[in-house]
Amino acid sequence: MTLNDFLYHLGWIFIGYESVIVLWFFITQLPKYRLSLFFTRRGVLNSLELHEMHSCFMSAVVFLLFHAVGSEVEHYLLSFKLEVVTHIRVFYMGMVAQQFATLVVLYTLHRLRGCLFSKTARIIMYTTFLYAAFLFMQLIARGYFDYHELGIVYRVGGWTCNTVGIAALSIYPIRQTLGYFKQRRVA
Structure with a gap:
């Protein structure tokens, strides 16, 4: 198993946890x-x-x-059989575009619904933008200057952004669940 395969599977574990968070909203807020x-x-x-x-x-x-979707797009872009420099450019540009699509959709949904940005939404926006910046850094360094020494910065930065984003998503459900149990204990 290569490092890319390990990170791909670890990414799906994160997605599973994110699914639990969305499921919490459906179970507690939908009724x-x-x-x-x-x-x-x-x-x-x-x-x-x-x-x-x-x-x-x-x-x-x-x-x-x-x-x-980004995890699958990433895996798909990695499977292309292109010249190395072209492959690097296509991969990082595709991933930057995907991150900016995330920003645009989240911003547009908030504006269309007339909803204020919560602390969670702002953290998601900031970490998504920061991750796009890491991807862009790699695009310039690897794709145009053939400099491959920033890989550890990209990996650590990307995983930190994902972890901070997931932690921010976890705060609201945890806080609401603890408040519910505290309220039940008092009553």
Whole structure:
């Protein structure tokens, strides 16, 4: 098993955990909010708590979808049989485009729904942008200057961005679950 295969499988473990977070939203919030969880508008969001919940839900769904799709796109781009320099350029440019698509979708969903950006959504946006910057750094270094010594910076930076993003997604469900059990204990 190569390092790329190991990281690919580890990425799917992260995606599994992200799926658990989205599943938590479906189990706990869907019965209460029904379709407004998906189709709410600015007028319905009349409290900061609702804004935060909807923003965290959108962030979790977008992060999960683009992480899963990005993992497959990455694997697909790695399978191309091209000249080495062209392969490097195509791979990193495709991954940068995928990261910016994540940013555009998350921003657009928040604007269309008239939802404020929660702390979770902002962290997701920042880490996604930072990861795109790491990808762009690799594109320039490897694809144009044939400099391959930044690989460890790219790997550590990329995995740190993913870990921080997943940790940010975890905060809202954990906080709400702990609050629920604390409320039950008091009652």
